Amino acid sequence: MDHFEIRNGELFCEEVPLAEIAAAVGTPAYVYSTATMLRHAEVLKSSLGGLGDPLIAYAVKANPNPAVLATLAQAGLGADVVSGGEIQRARAAGIPADRIVFSGVGKTAEEMRLALAEGVYQFNLESMAEAETLSAIATSRGLTAPVGFRVNPDVSAGTHAKITTGIAESKFGIAIGEAPAAYAHIANLPGLSAQGVAVHIGSQLTDLAPLEQAFVRVGDLLSDLRSQGLELRVADLGGGLGVPYNPDLPAPPGPQEYGEMVRRVTRDWKERLVFEPGRLIVGNAGVLLSRVVRIKPGAVHPFLIVDAAMNDLIRPALYDAWHQIDGVRPTGDRWIANVVGPVCESGDTFATARVMDRMVEGDLLVFRTAGAYAAAMSSTYNSRPLTPEVLVNGDRWCVVRPRVDVIDICPADQPPWMNVP
Ligand SMILES: *Cc1c(COP(=O)(O)O)cnc(C)c1O
Numbered sequence: 001m002d003h004f005e006i007r008n009g010e011l012f013c014e015e016v017p018l019a020e021i022a023a024a025v026g027t028p029a030y031v032y033s034t035a036t037m038l039r040h041a042e043v044l045k046s047s048l049g050g051l052g053d054p055l056i057a058y059a060v061k062a063n064p065n066p067a068v069l070a071t072l073a074q075a076g077l078g079a080d081v082v083s084g085g086e087i088q089r090a091r092a093a094g095i096p097a098d099r100i101v102f103s104g105v106g107k108t109a110e111e112m113r114l115a116l117a118e119g120v121y122q123f124n125l126e127s128m129a130e131a132e133t134l135s136a137i138a139t140s141r142g143l144t145a146p147v148g149f150r151v152n153p154d155v156s157a158g159t160h161a162k163i164t165t166g167i168a169e170s171k172f173g174i175a176i177g178e179a180p181a182a183y184a185h186i187a188n189l190p191g192l193s194a195q196g197v198a199v200h201i202g203s204q205l206t207d208l209a210p211l212e213q214a215f216v217r218v219g220d221l222l223s224d225l226r227s228q229g230l231e232l233r234v235a236d237l238g239g240g241l242g243v244p245y246n247p248d249l250p251a252p253p254g255p256q257e258y259g260e261m262v263r264r265v266t267r268d269w270k271e272r273l274v275f276e277p278g279r280l281i282v283g284n285a286g287v288l289l290s291r292v293v294r295i296k297p298g299a300v301h302p303f304l305i306v307d308a309a310m311n312d313l314i315r316p317a318l319y320d321a322w323h324q325i326d327g328v329r330p331t332g333d334r335w336i337a338n339v340v341g342p343v344c345e346s347g348d349t350f351a352t353a354r355v356m357d358r359m360v361e362g363d364l365l366v367f368r369t370a371g372a373y374a375a376a377m378s379s380t381y382n383s384r385p386l387t388p389e390v391l392v393n394g395d396r397w398c399v400v401r402p403r404v405d406v407i408d409i410c411p412a413d414q415p416p417w418m419n420v421p
Contacts, residue, residue, distance in 0.1 A: 002284045003033040004368070011328045011366065015395035018289055018328050022364050025388055025399060027291040028308035030375045034071055034393040036285035041075045044277060047259035051266070051273055055121070057101045059239050059278030060086040062372040067391045067400035068282065069093030078121070080239070080276035084111040087118060097121070101236060101274060103150065103198070105171055112137050116145060122234060124150045124198040126173060131186050138191030148196030148234060149183065151176040151221065153214040157202030157240070160319045166201030166214060173199070179221055183230055194230065196271070197221060200238025203279060206252040208261050211240065215265045222269065236274035237262065243283040245369050246322050255280065279372040286371025288313050292363045293342065301353055302337050306365065309341025310348040311381040313367060313374050317347040325350065327357035328364035343382045380406045
């Protein structure tokens with residue numbers, strides 16, 4: 001459910017007409033709904049009822065906008081972070097360090113020092129070498145790092161290859177079969193306290209079966225470790241639950257079904273559970289608002305050239321992702337078109353042969369479900385500005401990231417041998 005609706009023939013975000021935002025801020029622009037984010041956080045919390053006091057650590061990488069983080073912090077969410085920058089953003093948004101889980105496959109020594117100084121809740125270790133580096137750093141500061149291993153359960157998540165993370169060949173985690181030896185090894189390393197285990201098998205999962213299989217394997221590991229005398233206190237079950245992008249496809253399982261499955265699998269577990277939802281919280285809380293620049297005839301279908309491009313929203317190019325495209329003032333007249341951006345890449349294509357609202361030059365449109373892995377992945381490719389982001393709350397709205405022109409982030413300094421006046 002989201003708060004983007006047609007009223008009196010035009011698309012609103014909560015109480016604000018999108019055309020008003022386009023007129024004031026220009027296009028392209030991301031627009032987020034506070035009510036939608038808060039609703040998803042609440043639905044997830046209630047779906048995880050009966051599981052003790054779980055930590056819901058929002059995956060910051062999905063949408064790290066400071067206003068988004070502050071909104072979720074106020075809703076009581078923690079953070080799952082994968083870099084020093086994300087730790088800083090989460091802390092700046094008011095997320096307490098003891099609700100921050102530090103994931104990430106290549107944590108640098110500097111990032112470890114930052115996370116230790118902040119006092120994060122848990123480091124999810126990705127390798128023995130990482131454990132040794134963290135042990136040395138923690139010991140040198142007289143600190144103890146709370147750690148868990150991210151285990152790779154070798155299950156196929158049935159999602160796009162680029163967002164599958166839990167098969168044996170993937171770069172993430174340690175093989176679950178090697179985990180008992182890994183925990184035995186770190187028991188002898190100073191400066192580490194083995195408190196947990198973590199798993200995350202992929203993103204945009206549309207089937208609970210692989211998640212269940214992964215969690216069952218984690219449960220088996222927990223009992224193996226217990227029989228070795230290691231009683232863990234924390235089980236981090238990751239994120240990954242999919243959201244509906246295409247209304248013509250079956251909707252992925254919702255948070256309630258997910259919660260039921262987790263309750264069933266973890267019935268006998270003693271550990272505190274951690275969840276790391278990203279897309280589920282922010283995915284359909286955002287749209288990318290854009291304007292038609294020009295219409296150009298095509299060999300088969302016309303090209304609708306819009307002012308958003310792959311630098312603003314790379315998901316179609318990167319993951320073959322499908323975003324619903326709607327007119328801001330739909331007429332009911334439909335046609336078939338190819339929707340493309342102005343960037344000089346054939347991959348800068350949002351939709352091919354799409355049945356959609358007919359449009360003319362200057363019309364406004366939105367790409368739906370663009371709250372996650374969208375602005376977060378934007379770039380200035382083709383020297384295009386970074387897209388502004390707008391947060392709506394009821395009948396109020398404000399710009400929460402301004403449009404950033406390339407000229408403002410490119411150092412003007414020339415190399416000293418050039419002597420450009
Ligand atoms: C990306 C990521 C998540 C969030 O995934 P979603 O599919 O957005 O829920 C959670 N945990 C880890 C370790 C991640 O890398």
